[in-house]
Amino acid sequence: MSEDRSEKSQLNSVKTLLSFKEKSLIQERECVCVFKKEKTMRLGNKQIRRMVSLVLKGLKEHEVVTFKQEEEIVFNRACELVLNNFKEERNLDQEVNLMMDDLESKNPGGFERYKMFPLLKKRLAKQKGIIL
Amino acid sequence: MILTEERQSYLGYLIIDGLWKEELVDYNNDELAMRVGKKCVVQFVNEAEQIDVKVCRAIESLKRNVPEGSPEWDVLYQKYLKEEMNRRGLLD
Numbered sequence: 001m002s003e004d005r006s007e008k009s010q011l012n013s014v015k016t017l018l019s020f021k022e023k024s025l026i027q028e029r030e031c032v033c034v035f036k037k038e039k040t041m042r043l044g045n046k047q048i049r050r051m052v053s054l055v056l057k058g059l060k061e062h063e064v065v066t067f068k069q070e071e072e073i074v075f076n077r078a079c080e081l082v083l084n085n086f087k088e089e090r091n092l093d094q095e096v097n098l099m100m101d102d103l104e105s106k107n108p109g110g111f112e113r114y115k116m117f118p119l120l121k122k123r124l125a126k127q128k129g130i131i132l
Numbered sequence: 133m134i135l136t137e138e139r140q141s142y143l144g145y146l147i148i149d150g151l152w153k154e155e156l157v158d159y160n161n162d163e164l165a166m167r168v169g170k171k172c173v174v175q176f177v178n179e180a181e182q183i184d185v186k187v188c189r190a191i192e193s194l195k196r197n198v199p200e201g202s203p204e205w206d207v208l209y210q211k212y213l214k215e216e217m218n219r220r221g222l223l224d
Contacts, residue, residue, distance in 0.1 A: 043134075043180075046222050051176040055147050058172040059157075064165045066158045074156045081150040082143060114201070131142045 043086060045079070052078040092130060096120045134180050135173075144170030183220070187212040 043051070052075060059065040067074055099120060104111045125132045135143070148169035151157045159165035190212045191198055191205060198205045217223045 044223065047176075047180070050179075050222065051143070051173060052147065054176050055144070055169050055172040058168045058175075059159075059165060062164060062168050064159055064161050064168060066160070067156070068158060069156045074151060077154065077156055078147045078151055081146050085143065085146060131139055132136060 043082075045083070048079050048082045048086070049075075052082060088130060089132065092121060092125060092128070096124060099124075134184060135177050140173045140177055141170050144173040147173075183213070183216050183222075187216055 055078065056065075056071070056075060096117060100113055100116055103116070104113065122132065145166065148159075148166050152159065152162075187209060188200075191200075191208050194208075198208060214223065
C-alpha cells in the first residue's frame with residue numbers, strides 16, 4: 001500500500017517534471033551520469049555490422065536487391081543508419097538522467113532511480129516519437 | 133529482450149527503406165525486401181539473446197547468491213557479457 005503511494009507520488013513528480021520540461025526550463029548539458037539499472041545490451045559497432053551484414057545477406061539470398069552503389073558503400077551507410085538510431089536513444093538516456101538528477105535534488109532520499117528511469121524514458125520517447 | 137519487437141521491426145524498416153530512399157539499392161519486390169529485412173534483424177536479436185541467457189545462467193550458477201538487479205549483479209553481468217562476446221568475436 002505504502003509502496004503504491006510512493007509509486008503514485010513518483011509518477012506525479014514525473015508528470016510535474018515533464019510539464020516543467022515542456023516549458024523548456026531544463027537546459028541541455030553534458031550528462032555524466034551513467035546510471036543504468038535496465039538489463040539491456042548496448043549494441044557496439046561490431047554487433048551493428050553483424051546485424052547489417054545479416055540483412056544484406058538475406059536480401060541477396062532472396063535475390064530481391066540490386067546494388068546501385070558498391071556493396072561496401074551500401075553496407076557502411078546501413079551501419080550508419082542503425083548507429084544514428086542508437087545515438088538517438090543514447091541522447092534520450094542522457095536527457096532522462098538529467099531529469100532524474102533534477103528530480104532527485106528536489107526529492108532527496110526516497111528516490112528510486114532504477115524505478116524511475118524506465119518510466120521516464122518510455123514517456124519521453126513517446127513524446128519525441130522515438131521507438132524503443 | 134534486448135530490443136523490443138517494435139524496435140526490431142523498425143530497424144529492419146530503417147535499413148531497407150533508408151537504403152532505397154538514398155538510391156543505394158533497388159528492390160524487385162518491396163514487400164519481400166521489407167519482410168527479409170525485419171526477419172534478419174529478429175535473427176540477430178535471437179543470437180544476442182542467447183548470449184544474454186548464457187550470461188544470466190553464469191551468474192546464477194555462482195555458489196553465493198547474487199540477486200538480480202543488485203549492483204554486484206550488474207557488474208558481473210557486464211563482465212560475463214564482455215567475456216562471452218569476446219569469445220564469439222563480437223567485441224569492438
